[in-house]
Amino acid sequence: MLPGMANRPDDKVLMVRYRDGEVQAFEVLYARHKGPLYRYFLRRGLGTEPAAELAQEVWMKIIRTKDRYEPSAKFTTYMYRLAHNCLIDLSRRSAYKITQQVIGDDIDVAGLPATATANPEAEAIYNESVEQFRSALANLPDEQREAFILKQESGLSLADIAHVTGVSTETAKSRLRYAFSKLRQQLIRNRDKA
């Protein structure tokens, strides 16, 4: 457990408090998950604007349906299930295809983490490796990429990933394993090249 986690109110508790009318609880919840949700859409291949629109759609659904919220499952599972469905709806209504090419366009450079060193050459190498990883992620089949993103962004378990994506735990594990293997091989190839 990370430092400070002990006093961190559970997501479900926050959502129940918000359901009961405590808006501050929602503010905490939103601050905690707004970034991961937004990045979930970005990494799935959406540009910043569609990612923001879908994120807004998910949050509005959470707000609108708060009175029916039952803390039976993890809040993140509930939220990403909504996000997963929103993305499917988007692809259906606008014939929008989640493509590998979109990912990486439209990236806010200011949002990228600072490089570890002030050395320009090392910085260039670092940035190149990041872009290679980004490209490798974008080249993953969408189902594998989604499983990997869910794992990395919110630390969902295999069972949670299975629930969000509507598949069995074994299928979710298989997808995640493929994603892991492909990304690791890409990493090794890039190292060899360097």
Place this chain on the structure above:
Amino acid sequence: MTDQRDDKEFAAFLAGESELADRYQALGSEQPPVELDEHILAAARDAAKVHRLEFGPPGGWLKPVALAATVLLSFSLVMKIGVDSPVRYEQVVTVSKESDSTLEGQSEPVFYEQLARSLPQRTLEMKNMREEQQSEQVIEEVTVTGRSRSIELKDAPMAVSILGSAEQSIDQDAALLIVAEYVAMLKTKSDSGRFRLQEMERSNESTAKEPALTASSPVASKKDWESIDKLQTEDDSESMLREIVRLYTSGSNNEAGTRLDEFLAHYPDHPVSVKLRRRGY
């Protein structure tokens, strides 16, 4: 060997201990636009306001209102049960000790007189009662020298109508006594121990015998009902008394007086005759 290493590394990845996780973190931690934050938080606040308007704050008015509603409902239920239940109206008229001693040996006539004289007042009270109360079992209890007898108030109007006829006659006291005696007699013969108008009407129309006597009323002592017990075997005297009452009721006072004289001649030892003689008739 390679598979085993892959499994190990995958397990480490699942546990969050992998270089891939670091690489993923290096992609950046992009955040949604500030405008989106403001829009969503504003919507969340609006929804919470609506919630407060609809349901109130936690621990606000909802619980007190629920409690008040429960109390109100319970009270209404109790009131409803109260209205639906039979209403008993009881009044005890007690003759003073002084009257008791001066009227020793005449307690029964006093009792009947008290009863008969109280009936008009009781009838007036009944008019002020609600209809549903009138139909319920309302008992007028009269106590004389420590003994009690009861009559249903709903039967009072009939008795008063008899008295009304009697009061216009010259034999008022006798009429009062006959009516009271007759009321008491029918009361003991009724299965329910109550005096009923229907019974009176039936007895006026038919010469059929009265139903068999029941055990004496729990409120009457053995001595009280001795005279009435004697009447049980004297159907003819009963018929005559019934006829006398009917004549008084119909206003034929002269004929009623004649019949009363006949009654006294035929049944000189009848309790009613004895009582009438005591009163100087």
